Amino acid sequence: MTTDPTVPTLHWTDGALELSARWRAESGVAPPRRVVLADDRMTADAAYRQASEGVALLWQGDFQNARQLLQAMARRIDRKRRKPPASPLDAFNAHRQAQAQRARTLGMLLIPLDADYSIPLRRAPEVKQACSEVYGEPGAPAGESSVVSLRELLGLIGAHEWRKKGVEIGALGDRIHPHYGVFSPVRGEYVDLVARAPLPSRSLAFDIGTGTGVLAAVLAKRGVERVVATDADPRALACARENVARLGFTERVQVCEADLFPPGRAPLVVCNPPWLPARPSSPIERAVYDPDSGMLRGFLNGLAAHLEPGGEGWLILSDFAEHLGLRSREALHTMIDMAGLKVVGRDDIRPVHPKAADPSDPLYRARSLETTSLWRLGAK
Known part of the structure; x- marks a missing residue:
C-alpha cells in the first residue's frame, strides 16, 4: 500500500478487505473508480460488457489467459460496423474517437505488479527490465x-524488444534504438530526404526536436563537423545520447535540453515537427500531434534569428494534414511568409509504409495522396 498522497492509487475490495496499490499509467489516465476481481472463469462477453461500462477487471488468474481475453475483447470492438464518414476530416475525427474508446475499454483489464516489477500470476513473463526502462529502477x-x-504492459514489453532490436536506417548503415515514448523512425522516407538534400555547409547544424537522434546522426554521417541536437523530453534526450554514443558520434554531436533552439546561429537548422495539428490524448501522442501547429509555428518564427547569413532551415513535413482537412497548403505558406522566410527549394518523396496501400484503413483516402517534403527555407 502506498501512503504518498501525490501518487495515483487504485482502490478495490477483496471480500471484507479494503486494498490499494500504486496506479501506473503512462497515458496519464486516472485510476478507475470501479474495480472488480477477475480470473480464468470470466468470459470474453462478460469482460467486454463490464469494461465498456467503465468497470476495471483486476486479474487474478493465468497471465496468458489474460492476454487471450484482451485479444477477444479487441475482436468484439473491431467488428463493430461504423457508418462510412462523409469526408477525410470526418474520417479522422471518427477514427480518433473510435481509437480513444478502444483504448479506454481495453485499458480496463489490469495486471498486478510486485515492488520489484515481477508479476504474481501463473505463466507470467519476466518484465522487470522492460518496466525499469519506463518506470525507473525498483x-x-x-x-x-x-x-x-x-x-x-504489453506496450512496454514491445518497446523493450524494439529497443533491443533497433530500427535499420539505410542512410546510416546501422540501427537506431528507440526508447519507450520516443517516436521511432520506422517511416524512413523523411530520413532519406535529409540524407540526400544538398548541404549548405558542413561546419555546424542544429537538429531541433531530435527524438531518437536519427537526423543528427545522419548529418554527422554526412560529414557535418558539429551537430547540436535539442529536445525538451527527458526520455528523448536519454535515447538520443545513447544512440549517438553507440554510433560513435559523441565527439561531433552534442545533445542538449532546450525548448526548440539552442543559443547562437548555424548555417543549417533541421526540424521534423509532429505532422498533425491536433490535440494529443496522451503524452505518448505528442510526437504525432502538434496542437494548433505550436511546434511548427515556433520553429518557423524563430528560424531566421538562428540562421547564419545565407543559411538554410530544413523543415520536414508531410502533407497528410492537408489531405485530412486539418491545415491548408495556403496556411503553411502564410506561416512561412509571416516568419520572414522564403522557400529556397523543396524535395518530395512518397511514403511506402503499409497503411498507404491498404484500402481497409479508415484514413486510406488521405494516406493514398500523402507526400512528405523537405522544405529548404531561407531568411528574406
Missing part, C-alpha cells in the same frame, strides 16, 4: 505493489 518502499493495464 526503489519503492518494501511491500509496495502497483497495478497497470495489461494493454500498457
Whole structure:
C-alpha cells in the first residue's frame, strides 16, 4: 500500500478487505473508480460488457489467459460496423474517437505488479527490465505493489524488444534504438530526404526536436563537423545520447535540453515537427500531434534569428494534414511568409509504409495522396 498522497492509487475490495496499490499509467489516465476481481472463469462477453461500462477487471488468474481475453475483447470492438464518414476530416475525427474508446475499454483489464516489477500470476513473463526502462529502477518502499493495464504492459514489453532490436536506417548503415515514448523512425522516407538534400555547409547544424537522434546522426554521417541536437523530453534526450554514443558520434554531436533552439546561429537548422495539428490524448501522442501547429509555428518564427547569413532551415513535413482537412497548403505558406522566410527549394518523396496501400484503413483516402517534403527555407 502506498501512503504518498501525490501518487495515483487504485482502490478495490477483496471480500471484507479494503486494498490499494500504486496506479501506473503512462497515458496519464486516472485510476478507475470501479474495480472488480477477475480470473480464468470470466468470459470474453462478460469482460467486454463490464469494461465498456467503465468497470476495471483486476486479474487474478493465468497471465496468458489474460492476454487471450484482451485479444477477444479487441475482436468484439473491431467488428463493430461504423457508418462510412462523409469526408477525410470526418474520417479522422471518427477514427480518433473510435481509437480513444478502444483504448479506454481495453485499458480496463489490469495486471498486478510486485515492488520489484515481477508479476504474481501463473505463466507470467519476466518484465522487470522492460518496466525499469519506463518506470525507473525498483526503489519503492518494501511491500509496495502497483497495478497497470495489461494493454500498457504489453506496450512496454514491445518497446523493450524494439529497443533491443533497433530500427535499420539505410542512410546510416546501422540501427537506431528507440526508447519507450520516443517516436521511432520506422517511416524512413523523411530520413532519406535529409540524407540526400544538398548541404549548405558542413561546419555546424542544429537538429531541433531530435527524438531518437536519427537526423543528427545522419548529418554527422554526412560529414557535418558539429551537430547540436535539442529536445525538451527527458526520455528523448536519454535515447538520443545513447544512440549517438553507440554510433560513435559523441565527439561531433552534442545533445542538449532546450525548448526548440539552442543559443547562437548555424548555417543549417533541421526540424521534423509532429505532422498533425491536433490535440494529443496522451503524452505518448505528442510526437504525432502538434496542437494548433505550436511546434511548427515556433520553429518557423524563430528560424531566421538562428540562421547564419545565407543559411538554410530544413523543415520536414508531410502533407497528410492537408489531405485530412486539418491545415491548408495556403496556411503553411502564410506561416512561412509571416516568419520572414522564403522557400529556397523543396524535395518530395512518397511514403511506402503499409497503411498507404491498404484500402481497409479508415484514413486510406488521405494516406493514398500523402507526400512528405523537405522544405529548404531561407531568411528574406
